[in-house]
Amino acid sequence: MLGQWLLALDKLSIDRFNPVGPLHPQNHQLIDIGGPKMELTYDLPIPLGEPHDVVSIEAKKLNPKATYDIGTDSRTEQASPFATLAGQERIVRDGKNVTVYATMVRSHINPERITVNKGDHVTIHLSSLERAQDETHGFAVDGLNVHASLEPGKTATVEFDALDEGVFPYYCTEFCSALHLEMMGYLMVKDPNKSYESTAVKSISLTKEQLEAQYKKIIETNKATDTVIQAVVKYLKEKGYEKYPTIAALVADALDQYGKIPEVKAKADKALKAGDLNQAVLWENQIWQYMVKTADVGLRAKARLARELATPMTEAASRGEKAYLRGGCNGCHVIGQVSSGPDLTGAIARKGEQWVYEFTLKPESKFNEPYTKALIEYFNLRMPNQHMTEAESKDIVEYMKWIDANADLF
Ligand code: HEC
Numbered sequence: 001m002l003g004q005w006l007l008a009l010d011k012l013s014i015d016r017f018n019p020v021g022p023l024h025p026q027n028h029q030l031i032d033i034g035g036p037k038m039e040l041t042y043d044l045p046i047p048l049g050e051p052h053d054v055v056s057i058e059a060k061k062l063n064p065k066a067t068y069d070i071g072t073d074s075r076t077e078q079a080s081p082f083a084t085l086a087g088q089e090r091i092v093r094d095g096k097n098v099t100v101y102a103t104m105v106r107s108h109i110n111p112e113r114i115t116v117n118k119g120d121h122v123t124i125h126l127s128s129l130e131r132a133q134d135e136t137h138g139f140a141v142d143g144l145n146v147h148a149s150l151e152p153g154k155t156a157t158v159e160f161d162a163l164d165e166g167v168f169p170y171y172c173t174e175f176c177s178a179l180h181l182e183m184m185g186y187l188m189v190k191d192p193n194k195s196y197e198s199t200a201v202k203s204i205s206l207t208k209e210q211l212e213a214q215y216k217k218i219i220e221t222n223k224a225t226d227t228v229i230q231a232v233v234k235y236l237k238e239k240g241y242e243k244y245p246t247i248a249a250l251v252a253d254a255l256d257q258y259g260k261i262p263e264v265k266a267k268a269d270k271a272l273k274a275g276d277l278n279q280a281v282l283w284e285n286q287i288w289q290y291m292v293k294t295a296d297v298g299l300r301a302k303a304r305l306a307r308e309l310a311t312p313m314t315e316a317a318s319r320g321e322k323a324y325l326r327g328g329c330n331g332c333h334v335i336g337q338v339s340s341g342p343d344l345t346g347a348i349a350r351k352g353e354q355w356v357y358e359f360t361l362k363p364e365s366k367f368n369e370p371y372t373k374a375l376i377e378y379f380n381l382r383m384p385n386q387h388m389t390e391a392e393s394k395d396i397v398e399y400m401k402w403i404d405a406n407a408d409l410f
């Protein structure tokens with residue numbers, strides 16, 4: 001609103017931020033001048049303030065793209081000539097030039113092995129196949145000073161000269177999912193004038209009984225994991241996830257992972273038939289990996305859908321949720337699930353608002369009650385005092401009432 005806001009583009013920020021060295025940030029300040037007294041609303045330290053420049057845009061005018069179309073060069077905003085789709089990953093050699101067409105999607109970088117000769121010039125075109133919003137991957141090669149940020153759908157390129165012989169891990173540099181640490185591969189740089197002896201890895205040989213037991217165990221695990229997936233899929237379908245584009249994108253992502261299973265299952269069964277239990281176990285493990293990825297994304301979609309369908313939160317409940325997260329309650333309690341602590345769904349119904357309020361504020365005040373004693377025994381853990389204030393504890397009760405009102409969704 002005209003005459004409502006003042007933007008100060010400040011050079012000196014002495015005393016505003018923690019001093020961390022001679023170079024202080026410059027800062028922009030948003031000042032509310034609508035009232036009788038100027039009020040500082042926002043203090044924004046910026047690393048490079050000169051020349052000061054500012055444009056303000058009404059938030060509702062912003063309508064950014066949530067993800068790139070797969071294979072977009074973010075600099076030109078056009079389809080990249082180096083875009084690589086699943087199944088098109090390849091390594092092309094032309095004399096001393098090695099060009100790699102790679103893809104990244106949770107939780108793999110494909111290819112996972114790149115072998116080049118010392119002195120080669122290596123170009124790696126990376127395409128993110130992610131369609132989920134904000135699911136960014138990074139790419140770095142150890143010791144080679146290259147880094148790329150791959151937002152969903154983007155294609156980017158890194159280049160370097162492989163000057164040193166050795167093995168250089170490359171990996172995703174964004175914490176992208178529970179299996180993020182799996183997102184890596186190895187660049188091997190060989191000296192073409194040398195011959196390398198392969199170090200045979202001694203494999204521990206298992207007896208037939210041990211292998212059978214392993215096979216049985218992984219089959220059971222996969223069955224149990226699939227049950228979880230099917231339950232999530234049923235939930236998503238019943239609640240009409242297709243109506244929500246960002247959730248539908250997550251589900252498409254999950255199904256991508258799930259769709260890779262039949263091919264691997266065929267390999268596992270073939271190995272089993274041929275009597276190669278060792279190989280069958282390895283393939284079944286691969287299936288489990290795909291299932292975990294499917295479940296991981298599926299559960300995220302479920303949580304989002306629950307949020308879409310739930311009744312709106314009151315202001316107090318929404319403050320309560322923030323307090324709940326700030327208080328670390330979610331470290332032990334998972335809504336809708338028994339975790340390191342009880343499922344808090346229904347806590348209000350079980351014990352009443354006043355009790356939950358008092359317990360949140362000061363759990364130790366209730367440790368002598370038979371109800372709490374039984375819980376402590378069951379979880380082998382006392383709920384710690386998280387030092388919530390009275391106001392926070394009240395808000396948390398409102399949040400828990402919201403949970404109970406929407407219990408069928410969790
Ligand atoms: C370190 C793990 C841990 C943290 C953190 C934690 N809790 Fe708990 N909570 C438990 C355990 C274990 C129990 C059951 C044993 C007990 O009552 O002490 C419990 C019990 C409860 C109960 C009673 C549940 C019922 O079914 O009647 C409520 C309510 C509760 N917690 C709320 C909270 C809130 C709110 C926070 C955050 C301020 C929180 N908890 C943080 C572990 C935790």
Ligand SMILES: [Cu+2]
Nearest residue numbers: 137172176183
């Ligand atoms: Cu990643």
